[in-house]
Amino acid sequence: MTSTGDLFFTKGGLDRGQVERIAADALKGADDGELFLEYRLTESFVFDDGRMKAASFDTTQGFGLRAIAGEAIGFAHSTEISEDAMRRAASAVQAVKSGYTGQWAAGPSRTNVKLYSDENPIDHTPFEVKTKLLADIDAYARSRDSRVRQVSCSLFGEWQAVEIIRPDGMTVRDIRPLVRLNVSIVAGEGDRQESGSHGSGGRTAYDVYLRPETWKAAVDEALRQALVNLKSVPAPAGVMPVVLGPGWPGILLHEAIGHGLEGDFNRKKTSAFAGLLGQRVASPGVTVVDDGTIESRRGSLSVDDEGTPTSRTVLIEDGILKGYIQDRQNARLMGMKATGNGRRQSYGNTIQPRMTNTYMMAGERDPQEILASVKNGLYAVNFGGGQVDITSGKFVFSCTEAYRIEDGKVGAPVKGATLIGNGPDALTLVKMIGNDLKLDTGVGTCGKNGQSVPVGVGQPTLLIEGLTVGGTAA
Numbered sequence: 497m498t499s500t501g502d503l504f505f506t507k508g509g510l511d512r513g514q515v516e517r518i519a520a521d522a523l524k525g526a527d528d529g530e531l532f533l534e535y536r537l538t539e540s541f542v543f544d545d546g547r548m549k550a551a552s553f554d555t556t557q558g559f560g561l562r563a564i565a566g567e568a569i570g571f572a573h574s575t576e577i578s579e580d581a582m583r584r585a586a587s588a589v590q591a592v593k594s595g596y597t598g599q600w601a602a603g604p605s606r607t608n609v610k611l612y613s614d615e616n617p618i619d620h621t622p623f624e625v626k627t628k629l630l631a632d633i634d635a636y637a638r639s640r641d642s643r644v645r646q647v648s649c650s651l652f653g654e655w656q657a658v659e660i661i662r663p664d665g666m667t668v669r670d671i672r673p674l675v676r677l678n679v680s681i682v683a684g685e686g687d688r689q690e691s692g693s694h695g696s697g698g699r700t701a702y703d704v705y706l707r708p709e710t711w712k713a714a715v716d717e718a719l720r721q722a723l724v725n726l727k728s729v730p731a732p733a734g735v736m737p738v739v740l741g742p743g744w745p746g747i748l749l750h751e752a753i754g755h756g757l758e759g760d761f762n763r764k765k766t767s768a769f770a771g772l773l774g775q776r777v778a779s780p781g782v783t784v785v786d787d788g789t790i791e792s793r794r795g796s797l798s799v800d801d802e803g804t805p806t807s808r809t810v811l812i813e814d815g816i817l818k819g820y821i822q823d824r825q826n827a828r829l830m831g832m833k834a835t836g837n838g839r840r841q842s843y844g845n846t847i848q849p850r851m852t853n854t855y856m857m858a859g860e861r862d863p864q865e866i867l868a869s870v871k872n873g874l875y876a877v878n879f880g881g882g883q884v885d886i887t888s889g890k891f892v893f894s895c896t897e898a899y900r901i902e903d904g905k906v907g908a909p910v911k912g913a914t915l916i917g918n919g920p921d922a923l924t925l926v927k928m929i930g931n932d933l934k935l936d937t938g939v940g941t942c943g944k945n946g947q948s949v950p951v952g953v954g955q956p957t958l959l960i961e962g963l964t965v966g967g968t969a970a
Contacts, residue, residue, distance in 0.1 A: 504533045515579065518531075518579065518586055519586075519661050521586060522590060523663045524663070526563040526570075526593055526598050527566065527599065527825075529662075530661060531559060531660070532560045532561075532659075532660055532801065533558075533559045533660075534557060534558060534560075534656065535555075535657045536555070536556045537555055537654065538554045538618075538655075539554070540653075541626055541627060541630055541652075543630035543650070544647075544649075545646065546647075548627060548631075556575075556842070557575065558577065558844060559577055560843040562589065562846055563593060564825050565592045565593050565598055566596065567829065568596075569592065570589035570590065570592030571846045572584070572585035572589050573585070603664055604803045604804035605804075606805075607799065609805065611789065611791050611793075612700065612796070613699075613701065614671045616655040617673050617675050618653050618654075621701070621703075626702065629705070629711065630649050630651060633711050636712060637649075637719065640715065641719060641723070643683040643685055644682075645683060645689060646681070647679075647680070648680040648681075651675075652677075655672075656671070658801070666803065672797070674698075674794070675698065676938065677695060677697065677714060678939070679695070679711075681718045685726055690723075692717075692718045693721065694721070696939065697794050697939055699796060721878070724897060724909050728909040730912060731910035731965065731967035731969060732874070732900065733965055733969060734965060736965055737872075737873035737901075737927075737961050738873060738960050739873065739959050740957065740958045741878070742932045742954075743935065743954060743955070744939075744953065745876060745879055746955035747893075747936070749784065749855070749955055750851060750942070750951065750953045751893075752891040752893075753919045753920070754851050755851075756886055756889055756920070757769055757820050758820065759822040759830060760823075760849055768886075768887065768889040769817060773817050777815065777924075778923035778924060779926040779927070781814060781859050782814070782815050782929070783813050783856065784810075784811045784854070785810050785857065787806075787852065787854075787855070788807065788853060794940060795852040800836045802823060802824050802834070802838035802847060804824065807835050807836045809835045820835075820849075821849050821851060822834050822838075822849055823837055823838030824838055836852075839949050840947065841948055848945060852951060854953055854954075855933070855935060855952075856933075856955040856958070860931055861930050863930045863932050866928045866957050867901060867905070867906060868904035869904065869959065870901045871903060873901040874895075874899070874900065874901060874910070875898060875900075876898045877895075878898075879894065879895060880895070882894065884919070889920045889921070890917070891915075892914055892916050894913070895914065895915065898913045911968065913967055914966035914967075915965060922960055925960045925961045925963070926960055927960070928958070930956035930957030932957055934954055934955075934956070935953070935954035936953050936954055
């Protein structure tokens with residue numbers, strides 16, 4: 497496993513043996529738990545209206561101590577990494593064990609897999625190089641088309657070091673880089689203005705994003721979207737076939753279906769998928785996986801925040817529900833295996849079962865064949881925000897790029913289209929699956945119970961029959 501060495505102990509003057517004893521004493525009699533140490537560097541740059549609008553740098557560090565007793569969790573955290581602070585945290589979490597005698601769970605399996613570099617993107621690339629990149633993006637975007645009225649671009653970098661100490665003597669360490677580049681463009685003709693955006697990122701250094709071929713492609717894609725939207729007409733409304741494009745449209749799968757497959761919602765029976773293991777929940781051919789093991793991807797982790805190695809988990813196979821996304825606590829309570837999906841936003845948050853990279857596997861149909869099969873419908877290529885009710889599975893998603901399909905051909909771009917439906921029902925309405933599986937470009941962030949974590953999504957081109965489209969056409 498990637499090593500942080502003695503980062504937390506040399507910086508804080510801690511005695512490793514003493515810290516391990518504090519954790520062991522605090523968790524004695526519990527079912528599970530850990531001491532989670534974190535050190536994180538973050539920076540961000542925002543360039544807007546032809547000038548640098550904001551630049552920030554932040555260092556955060558702290559620990560979280562968690563004790564699990566049955567369904568209950570005792571949790572305390574502090575920004576002060578010291579033995580005194582840990583003793584105070586230990587006193588706080590012990591309350592959850594009052595009158596409880598647990599059976600300590602076996603620790604996660606060990607791994608030496610490294611899915612990303614130890615390199616610190618913040619220290620590796622000079623400040624001047626990062627700011628020049630954004631200025632170059634602005635200049636290039638404005639030179640591409642006279643209709644460009646506004647350019648906004650941003651760069652984000654992070655370097656996170658974590659160490660997980662369990663009272664059984666197991667220690668797991670990981671170093672996690674994360675980078676993201678975003679470009680947004682507003683184009684206008686007369687009184688009309690429309691926007692387009694494109695972003696990319698991953699667990700890597702800045703090098704790939706500094707290459708002209710990378711950032712120029714991002715500018716060109718954002719500009720293409722803005723110019724397409726300038727030609728858009730009001731979206732139709734009604735129940736109709738919808739073709740979803742490959743890649744980022746998988747965010748609908750993530751939100752409308754993925755959350756419903758997380759272990760906590762199913763253990764508590766608040767998910768529409770609760771109690772359906774082994775049953776058909778989707779059309780034949782639909783296979784959905786969550787895979788945290790893809791090298792350098794934004795949603796990937798060598799180990800999760802409990803120290804469990806991530807895995808490729810088949811959730812739905814050929815339409816049959818096969819499994820759930822699990823952390824250690826929910827897996828144990830459900831009599832299942834942890835899948836390496838125990839995640840937290842930071843040391844100040846407790847663990848939840850969360851997705852990593854969630855996507856639908858490819859089918860056999862040519863995307864053009866799928867489009868040609870639709871007489872009158874909608875082709876949704878890019879999505880913006882959406883809302884989902886986990887219990888019912890109902891969702892509403894707004895399209896940022898969509899087109900009419902008329903007589904099997906892609907027609908005029910439309911504006912104001914929203915997709916309305918029910919996640920479990922939508923899976924049964926999948927009629928054709930393309931052979932063009934594509935993952936998103938590395939921009940996903942998932943929110944759950946106030947915590948945000950980086951994720952990935954993906955899918956091939958899909959035909960879904962009978963989705964409700966909310967439109968603006970009179």
